[in-house]
Amino acid sequence: MTLNHSRAVALMLLITLMWSIAGVVSRHFEAARGFEVTFWRSAFNVLALVVVLGALRGRALWRDLRHGGWPLWASGLCWMVMYTNFMLAITMTTVATVLITMSIAPLLTALFSRVFLRHAMPLRTWLAIAVAGAGIAWMFGSQALAQNAGGGSMAGALVALGVPIAGASNFTLLQWLHQRHAADPAVAEPEMLPAVLIGALLSALLTLPMALPFQATGHDLSLLAMLGLVQLAIPCLLVVRVAKVLPAPEISLLGLLEVIFGVLWAWLGAGEAPGATALQGGALVIGALLANEAVALRGRRLAAQPVPTA
Template sequence: MRAGTPGYGTGILLVLGATVGWSLAGMFVRFLPGLDGWQINCWRGFWMSVFLLAYLVAIYGNQTLAKFRAIPLPALIIVAGFFTAGSTLYVTSLTLAGTATVSVIGALSPIFAGLLSPWLTREKPSLASWMAAIMAVVGVGIIAWDGFSAGNVVGILVALVVPFSFSVQTMMLRRYRAFDMVPAICAGGFATFLLAGAMGYVFGGHPGGGFQVGIHDVLLLALMGPLQLSVPLIWYAKGAKAVPAVTLTLVAMLDVVLNPFWSWLGVGEVPAHAAFVGGFIIVSAVLISIFGDRWLNGRRARAA
């Protein structure tokens, strides 16, 4: 194992920590009732990248630019591009299809990772990983069933790009784990700032596009960007050095369970019964993904 590479257990803990951070999005959005998705995505991406750039300067100093250049150009473009696409098109998909539809389609990221990882990361998902991925999709489907809206074909096609983007981004972090990929994510955040800001003109109807945000909200987003994106993404990138791509995407699916949990804990919104059933299935899927292969390998070793 390379120096500085976390072990499997540490990698899992880092990805779990990243997922907890991502799941705080709903709580932050509650404090920004006057903003639409373009404005939030625009400035959240900006502050995320400002923090990441400060982080890189703090640990690398005058070698920061060299860390950007060290990443192979295709990897830099793919990670930054798919981060931007996933972040921006998620907002777009919500304007074209129902939230429940987008949530169910988002659960396909482990399936995409399983299908693409043999080519992109040279990792062949195990039977346990496939079982867990399918269970996760079923769990999200149960949670979303009560409010399911079919949406339209365009909305569904746009929504499909979101889990595809997340899975490709994850696999690139995994494939190029010999490099610090945080600079690529940093570039993606600045690209998101520009793209979401510009699309705010077209879809948001604001004179200033997604850039049009009051000082109070900008300051709140300056807190949201680092806590809900920057730190979790640093942890996720580090965890990707030790955890297979399918397991990475499955652990991230816990966001579907944690998001309503924080609302329940923070403002007393009691989830529907389906949320408990679906949440149990998702948690079970994640546990199978984390421990299933090791348990099966242990059984085989003892039998041998």
Template sequence: MNNLSNGLMLALAGALLLTPDTLLMRLSGLDGGAMLAWRACLAGLVFLSIGLIARFKEEKENRARVASFGFWSLVICQIGNASFFAFGIALAPVAVVLLAVATVPVIAALLGYFLLGELADRRVWATIALVFSGILMSVVGDIERGMNTDFETLLGACCGLAVAVSLAFNFVIIRKNKTVPFELAIGLGALTAGCTAFYLWPAAWQVRGASLIYISVTGLIILPVSFFLLSKASRLTSAANVSMIMLLETVLGPLWVWLGIKETPSPLTLFGGVLVVGALGFFLYRQADLPALERAGK
């Protein structure tokens, strides 16, 4: 397998692992502050551990890389990603937040063009359009079921959009700066966001029992492993490809919620999910049949 194929497979594995994340967040029953504190701190510690173990032999080189603009840009992206996603899920229905997050491949494709000179081809844009249409159908299906559209829902959607911007920058920066220790940057950013949340929401220290178990699974396993795979993938294939595949989480996530807490999706929601999965499946199949140079859009 070449780099592009490896990148697509890593992105697919990361996206699939990420799908139960929203269910576990909902099952924890935590508010935005407590959710951010625990998720970000736990994931940050795992990322820092991975980074330190992987890089301890390159101490001198790492000092220069840690002082770079790319490294600190990743730190800021991770602070934004961790913070906005936790508050978005706490404020608004999952589908609304995930619809806003679904803009990430468009943003990533534009950033990839302006910052890296990588022009997404027609196949990529067509798949992005189909995927976004499917996610839009899913949200319309939720609205038909009587989903509230109040100020908190709007605020949650804005948080989701901020997550999309953070993720797009994250993947593009990692692709542009292939030697930057992204594990350390993501870990530092997540830990900063989490510790700040513990300081601002002292009640987060009172989390116990099942809530702590649910949030620990997502913070110690799902988040760090999935984002490690997605970040690795962005060094092997374009940021637009990685972010588009990650959108599997936006349709499979609500299905996990359906299975876990019996929030039954509407037929339109299910049809939208089938459209997303089908479009991404066809895209991956077509990518496997194209010459490597053509697939890179060059």
């Protein structure tokens, strides 16, 4: 799939929309809890990825797995942490608390890109991250404080912290591989799509012993199968492609929209009304994203204009 910057941004918005449904769907399970939820979602993800990647890559999929080297397996470990920690955290605490914790991803990604890739961040992106972060804090800060005051467990937030750390590491690794290949085309860029499969398989194997005995109903399994395909397999494959076009900090910044979408789904589908502060904070996040993309688009259009000659 050939992507320019604008199409990559639009695709990233679709990806965040698909990612965001996990919270509201998890509120409709009948019996599945904790590690069992994580196992089934990862297991269904494995099945979906085997079918999709088998169709896309054919026999080359197994060659990619054998010859991908350490970057492929490092990325797979990052995916495993993201898959496992996110769903566990969702079953341990509120959707809002998990999403607050995940909202630090742009800051971590920018920091990792700066430290490991020497990536020069434009001022507009730093400002957008700051404004978006303020919006997230404004939306959910009072809810998190109220939860803590009422004795709510922060274990879920600590588990969720692994998601932005692993995500920032993964996006930075993908960017490094792409930049290395761009600087020296003789250095092959490994196919990283199989890393998504590796992460799902490791997550399922890790959580299987703790998921027993199974209690999920047929209703639960249907929802978990949908999550494995729509909320994980498809968007995670797409984001690997997007990472070849968009810089890691921009991907992470756009990923903040998962917070907005996730709260909206929880509001409409589970009766978790966000309140006025959430709506105000959401406006800050969306405004920061739109402003950042508008400035970037204007800069690209100016750069593409021919220079007048005397």
